Amino acid sequence: MSSRVRSVRVGLAGKDRSYPVRIGAGTLDDAGDAIAQATKATRAVIVSVPPVARRYAPRLERSLRAAGIRTHRIVVPDGDASKNLAQVSKLYDAMLEFGADRSTAVVALGGGVVGDLAGFVAASYLRGVPFVQVPTTVLAMVDSSVGGKTGVNVPQGKNLVGAFHQPRLVWADVDVLGTLPARQRAAGMVEAIKHGAILDRALFERFERDLERALDLDPTVLVSLLTRSVAIKAEVVSQDEREAGIRTLLNFGHTLAHAVEKLSGYQKVLHGEAVGMGMVYAARHSEALDLAPAGTAERIEGIVGRLGIETELPSFPRRAYLSALRVDKKRTEAHIRFVVLRRIGAADTVPLTPAEVYPPRPGSKKRRVRR
Amino acid sequence: MSSRVRSVRVGLAGKDRSYPVRIGAGTLDDAGDAIAQATKATRAVIVSVPPVARRYAPRLERSLRAAGIRTHRIVVPDGDASKNLAQVSKLYDAMLEFGADRSTAVVALGGGVVGDLAGFVAASYLRGVPFVQVPTTVLAMVDSSVGGKTGVNVPQGKNLVGAFHQPRLVWADVDVLGTLPARQRAAGMVEAIKHGAILDRALFERFERDLERALDLDPTVLVSLLTRSVAIKAEVVSQDEREAGIRTLLNFGHTLAHAVEKLSGYQKVLHGEAVGMGMVYAARHSEALDLAPAGTAERIEGIVGRLGIETELPSFPRRAYLSALRVDKKRTEAHIRFVVLRRIGAADTVPLTPAEVYPPRPGSKKRRVRR
Numbered sequence: 001m002s003s004r005v006r007s008v009r010v011g012l013a014g015k016d017r018s019y020p021v022r023i024g025a026g027t028l029d030d031a032g033d034a035i036a037q038a039t040k041a042t043r044a045v046i047v048s049v050p051p052v053a054r055r056y057a058p059r060l061e062r063s064l065r066a067a068g069i070r071t072h073r074i075v076v077p078d079g080d081a082s083k084n085l086a087q088v089s090k091l092y093d094a095m096l097e098f099g100a101d102r103s104t105a106v107v108a109l110g111g112g113v114v115g116d117l118a119g120f121v122a123a124s125y126l127r128g129v130p131f132v133q134v135p136t137t138v139l140a141m142v143d144s145s146v147g148g149k150t151g152v153n154v155p156q157g158k159n160l161v162g163a164f165h166q167p168r169l170v171w172a173d174v175d176v177l178g179t180l181p182a183r184q185r186a187a188g189m190v191e192a193i194k195h196g197a198i199l200d201r202a203l204f205e206r207f208e209r210d211l212e213r214a215l216d217l218d219p220t221v222l223v224s225l226l227t228r229s230v231a232i233k234a235e236v237v238s239q240d241e242r243e244a245g246i247r248t249l250l251n252f253g254h255t256l257a258h259a260v261e262k263l264s265g266y267q268k269v270l271h272g273e274a275v276g277m278g279m280v281y282a283a284r285h286s287e288a289l290d291l292a293p294a295g296t297a298e299r300i301e302g303i304v305g306r307l308g309i310e311t312e313l314p315s316f317p318r319r320a321y322l323s324a325l326r327v328d329k330k331r332t333e334a335h336i337r338f339v340v341l342r343r344i345g346a347a348d349t350v351p352l353t354p355a356e357v358y359p360p361r362p363g364s365k366k367r368r369v370r371r
Numbered sequence: 372m373s374s375r376v377r378s379v380r381v382g383l384a385g386k387d388r389s390y391p392v393r394i395g396a397g398t399l400d401d402a403g404d405a406i407a408q409a410t411k412a413t414r415a416v417i418v419s420v421p422p423v424a425r426r427y428a429p430r431l432e433r434s435l436r437a438a439g440i441r442t443h444r445i446v447v448p449d450g451d452a453s454k455n456l457a458q459v460s461k462l463y464d465a466m467l468e469f470g471a472d473r474s475t476a477v478v479a480l481g482g483g484v485v486g487d488l489a490g491f492v493a494a495s496y497l498r499g500v501p502f503v504q505v506p507t508t509v510l511a512m513v514d515s516s517v518g519g520k521t522g523v524n525v526p527q528g529k530n531l532v533g534a535f536h537q538p539r540l541v542w543a544d545v546d547v548l549g550t551l552p553a554r555q556r557a558a559g560m561v562e563a564i565k566h567g568a569i570l571d572r573a574l575f576e577r578f579e580r581d582l583e584r585a586l587d588l589d590p591t592v593l594v595s596l597l598t599r600s601v602a603i604k605a606e607v608v609s610q611d612e613r614e615a616g617i618r619t620l621l622n623f624g625h626t627l628a629h630a631v632e633k634l635s636g637y638q639k640v641l642h643g644e645a646v647g648m649g650m651v652y653a654a655r656h657s658e659a660l661d662l663a664p665a666g667t668a669e670r671i672e673g674i675v676g677r678l679g680i681e682t683e684l685p686s687f688p689r690r691a692y693l694s695a696l697r698v699d700k701k702r703t704e705a706h707i708r709f710v711v712l713r714r715i716g717a718a719d720t721v722p723l724t725p726a727e728v729y730p731p732r733p734g735s736k737k738r739r740v741r742r
Contacts, residue, residue: 014384089456089525096527124495127522127533128613151498154460156467162498163534242499 004219006227010146010234012166012241021146021170021234023227025219028056028173031134032063038169039130041105043070045095047118048109049078052136055179060109060134069105072098076117080266083117083152085161091121105130105168111137111184112144112271116159119150123165133170137180138188139272141172142195142229147237147247158258158266164242174222185215186307187272190253192225193303194279195232198252201345203228208299211306249347252339253279255357256313259324263316276309285357286340291348296341318358325354375590377598381517382609383537392517392541392605394598396590399427399544402505403434409540410501412476414441416466418489419480420449423507426550431480431505440476443469447488451637454488454523456532462492476501476539482508482555483515483642487530490521494536504541508551509559510643512543513566513600518608518618529629529637535613545593556586557678558643561624563596564674565650566603569623572716574599579670582677620718623710624650626728627684630695634687647680656728657711662719667712689729696725 005024012018022034035044044064048057053075061071074094076082095104106122106129108115115133122131133145151162177185189211196204206225207214213221233250240247256278260269269277283297301311313321325336335351342348376395383389393405406415415435419428424446432442445465447453466475477493477500479486486504493502504516522533548556560582567575577596578585584592604621611618627649631640640648654668672682684692696707706722713719 085456085460092525092532093527096525096531120495124491124522124532124534126531127520127535149498151495154463154467156464160467160497161463161495163495164498 004223006223008227008231008234010166011238017166019166019168019170021172021230023141023172023174023223023230025223026173026175027171028059028134028176029063031060031171031173032065032067032069034169034171035064035105035107035132036067036069039105039132041069041103041130043072043098043100043104044107044132045098045100045104046071046073046107046109047091047114047121048073048075049082049111049114050075051078051179052110052114056136056176057109060107064107072100076114078113080113080153080271083113085152085154087117088121088124088152091117092125095121095125100125100129102126102129105132107132107134108145109134109136111135111140115140115144116150116162117152119148119165119167120152120162123150123163128165131165131167133167135170135172136176138177138185138226139191140188141170141174142188142226143191143233145170145172146230146233148241153266158261172226174217174219174226177217177222182215183308184270184272185217186309187270187276189214189307190272190276190279190304190309192229194250194252194275195229197279197283197300197341197344198249198339198347199232199236199345200228201343203232204299204303204344208303211303215307248337248349249339251337252341252347253277253282255325255336255338256281256321259321259358260314262324263320264314269314273309276304276307277311277313280304280311281313282339283341285338286342289340289350291350292341292343296343299344300341318360321358322354325357375594377594379598379602379605381537381605383612388537390537390539390541392543392601394512394543394545394594394601396594397544397546398542399430399505399547400434402431402542402544403436403438403440405540405542406435406476406478406503407438407440410476410503412440412474412501414443414469414471414475415478415503416469416471416475417442417444417478417480418462418485418492419444419446420453420482420485421446422449422550423481423485427507427547428480431478435478443471447485449484451484451524451642454484456523456525458488459492459495459523462488463496466492466496471496471500473497473500476503478503478505479516480505480507482506482511486511486515487521487533488523490519490536490538491523491533494521494534499536502536502538504538506541506543507547509548509556509597510562511559512541512545513559513597514562514604516541516543517601517604519612524637529632543597545588545590545597548588548593553586554679555641555643556588557680558641558647560585560678561643561647561650561675561680563600565621565623565646566600568650568654568671568712568715569620569710569718570603570607570716571599572714574603575670575674575715579674582674586678619708619720620710622708623712623718624648624653626696626707626709627652627692630692630729631685633695634691635685640685644680647675647678648682648684651675651682652684653710654712656709657713660711660721662721663712663714667714670715671712689731692729693725696728
């Protein structure tokens with residue numbers, strides 16, 4: 001089935017820093033050669049979580065060994081709780097014990113947690129070793145594996161520590177999504193749809209039309225939708241690697257998502273679900289601020305709802321939301337660069353204080369926004 | 372005395388990544404304006420160690436405040452033992468408590484330990500915030516503050532974790548060296564001399580001539596020698612930021628230095644002293660391998676000796692040296708890229724195994740080297 005491989009290039013300034021994202025169906029067993037070529041590594045440390053490692057690590061390892069790469073597997077506990085500094089430190093130890101040097105690649109086999117954690121370790125071990133992403137969730141395929149953001153959580157907030165460290169290759173096989181729980185599949189689709197919502201109306205409308213076929217893992221539909229979604233992200237990252245400008249738009253839905261995740265203790269809600277709620281909130285807020293035409297939020301709410309995701313924010317007290325918003329890392333001084341929709345397929349940012357992002361419930365005083 | 376300011380530009384590829392190193396005498400009180408201009412920061416976190424903070428932080432803070440920058444001081448325990456992940460974590464906490472955001476600069480006020488530690492925190496806090504070095508030791512002025520290497524130690528070895536994160540500005544006032552213990556001043560001079568030994572015979576010879584005046588802190592001699600030394604390092608870093616080629620030459624003396632520091636537990640020997648011993652060893656080894664003319668090592672030994680530094684390696688067992696060399700981070704597979712002198716002012720690398728780097732004492736079997 002490797003004929004179904006599609007490729008997107010993430011173009012970056014600087015010698016040898018551009019890299020391909022290859023998306024296919026049934027391509028996991030071909031990863032080894034691609035990794036060998038992209039990294040020139042002689043060894044690879046595979047970082048994964050138990051269920052994914054059990055199912056897919058042996059195939060990846062066979063493929064790497066066939067390409068002449070010695071492998072070592074490091075399995076970390078599943079879940080966002082593994083994205084912390086203690087785990088980073090354990091990974092350093094495991095790599096030192098394996099004798100990992102600068103010609104050792106770190107290969108993240110898993111979802112966003114594994115990619116962010118392994119990526120930060122790859123960024124900081126010996127001040128940086130080659131890194132490859134083999135994403136096994138929708139979320140990781142279209143979002144977290146592309147763009148070089150790596151990092152871990154600290155008790156004060158999500159991703160407050162990290163690095164920009166671009167992978168040498170992203171190798172995505174949509175066939176592995178067959179063993180992903182349906183809830184995670186749906187949650188991951190949110191970020192793919194988001195790219196359409198903020199920058200490509202046609203893609204958004206293809207999701208509106210083909211969402212159920214995508215969720216049922218029709219390989220042709222899935223490879224096509226995910227490739228277009230990745231292409232949008234790649235284009236944004238190419239233009240603005242360090243999030244000084246347009247890349248901020250990718251945070252659509254994330255301001256409230258981070259707050260929801262923080263207030264829920266990162267447990268009960270999946271990242272994509274939180275982003276879905278945050279997108280609905282941000283779209284409604286865009287309308288309330290007279291920035292988007294009426295009906296915009298309804299379409300966002302419609303597609304998020306079809307994913308089986310709650311469209312209302314959890315009912316934490318307003319003061320809890322405000323406090324969570326105040327540590328949001330996108331904050332420059334007192335303002336948050338809040339991402340709004342101008343319409344489906346076009347986003348923008350407005351500087352809002354936390355109190356403007358999360359105003360008192362309607363019926364109280366009038367909202368004002370600085371332009 | 373600010374008329375004595377000399378400037379070296381570290382030219383790097385990429386937008387706004389080049390930065391100046393400014394070396395002067397009596398210029399500490401002018402740092403604030405320069406930092407404001409280089410970082411556009413509205414706040415600054417000053418990281419320092421007790422004796423330096425007591426003496427110089429108030430002047431730096433006054434200068435920053437006069438430039439409109441709000442300051443917060445974080446003092447870490449003195450010594451290499453502070454360069455660890457636990458301290459990094461504490462710094463993140465202190466910065467979060469101060470409300471540090473992306474427009475907050477991290478200013479390292481101190482020597483190499485403070486610069487490496489604060490630099491790694493600046494590299495990884497919110498995936499990177501503006502960083503400024505205000506070095507207060509000779510070592511930091513000519514070496515560790517320039518080039519963007521940041522990092523911490525782990526129990527298995529020195530600087531095995533870190534990041535490349537270039538400062539926006541290096542601001543060095545040689546007047547502060549007056550309160551630096553003489554032993555540290557001498558040790559730091561080793562790295563300055565090293566730049567001459569590997570790449571600039573004329574600079575090496577100026578050190579041979581003016582060493583005592585430099586150690587006595589004659590400002591004219593010192594500013595001139597340190598500026599030339601920094602210019603060499605800046606040139607090397609500009610050509611090879613990530614140590615893929617010529618930058619390796621800066622490791623002259625460091626292979627054995629790292630082993631000595633590791634075996635001594637990083638306590639009894641200063642980094643510059645270890646490098647001095649390592650340079651003498653490497654120069655002798657260059658002669659033994661018929662790579663450098665006779666007399667080369669004698670000159671290295673001569674100048675290191677005049678600094679009051681022991682020129683013989685500590686007498687740990689050979690197996691201890693071999694074991695320490697095996698975790699040296701410059702190792703690619705089985706070989707170390709060992710830096711040798713071809714003559715004073717010209718260095719080169721040869722791939723050597725740990726056993727070839729540290730062969731059995733003379734009189735036993737013949738040494739062989741792969742070219």
